Amino acid sequence: MDNRAAILAHALRLFAARGYDAVGVQEIVEAAGITKPTLYHYFGSKRGLLDTLLEGHFTPLHQSVKQAAAYNGDLPFTLEKVARAYFDYAKTHRAFYRMQLALWYTPQQSEAYQAVAPWNEKLHQVIEEMFTHAAEQHGNMRNRQRPYTATFLGMVNTYIGLALNDYTELDDPLIYQAVHQFMHGIFS
Numbered sequence: 001m002d003n004r005a006a007i008l009a010h011a012l013r014l015f016a017a018r019g020y021d022a023v024g025v026q027e028i029v030e031a032a033g034i035t036k037p038t039l040y041h042y043f044g045s046k047r048g049l050l051d052t053l054l055e056g057h058f059t060p061l062h063q064s065v066k067q068a069a070a071y072n073g074d075l076p077f078t079l080e081k082v083a084r085a086y087f088d089y090a091k092t093h094r095a096f097y098r099m100q101l102a103l104w105y106t107p108q109q110s111e112a113y114q115a116v117a118p119w120n121e122k123l124h125q126v127i128e129e130m131f132t133h134a135a136e137q138h139g140n141m142r143n144r145q146r147p148y149t150a151t152f153l154g155m156v157n158t159y160i161g162l163a164l165n166d167y168t169e170l171d172d173p174l175i176y177q178a179v180h181q182f183m184h185g186i187f188s
Contacts, residue, residue: 004042006032008056011049016095019102020050020112050115057096058119061089066126071133078130079179083156087170090160098164101157124149152182 001009010031014023025046029036043049068081090097103116128149135141141148155178162168 003032003034003038007034007039007042007049008053012053012095012099015050015053016099016102020099021106021110047111047115050112053096054100054115054119057093057100058122061085061093062119062122062126064089065123069126069130071130073137075134075138076179076183078134079152079182080175082127082130082152083175083178086156086160087163087175090163091170094164097160101161101164124153127153151185155182 007028011023011028014028014031025036025039028046028049029039032039039049043052064085065082068085069078071078100116100119103112104120106112108117128145131141131145131148135143135145159168159174159178160170163170168174
């Protein structure tokens with residue numbers, strides 16, 4: 001593993017285990033077996049390192065979610081695809097998903113929140129757009145896209161958080177159950 005990859009891998013592991021603010025640059029470089037100047041050469045700063053981690057992981061997650069959220073006239077099917085995209089990513093990138101969830105719930109003024117917020121907002125926009133298209137067919141959904149997005153992603157991320165803590169499995173029965181519970185709320 002080259003120095004850049006080692007820094008990214010160790011930083012992700014440490015940030016996921018203890019939180020961004022609890023991990024110092026010295027700890028990262030010691031874990032990676034490099035010097036601070038090497039980290040600064042590749043990333044400029046601890047924040048630059050975090051930004052690189054976020055971009056490297058959120059870009060494929062965003063692409064996967066965007067593809068899944070392409071509304072085809074069947075809302076339950078589309079929601080199942082979206083939930084599966086999130087679940088599959090979280091299952092294969094557990095440390096990243098744990099880290100980004102923690103970052104999302106830090107204080108708004110924190111460096112960590114400032115780094116992750118644009119990425120999460122971009123994902124929210126994809127889901128909100130899906131609900132906007134669905135509302136064209138389902139009149140009772142009009143002007144509720146934002147709350148539906150927040151509720152749906154909140155549910156998805158809660159299930160992922162539970163799975164990351166070994167309380168549940170991110171499997172097809174859970175996707176089915178989650179989507180149908182959500183749909184019941186929309187149509188009731």
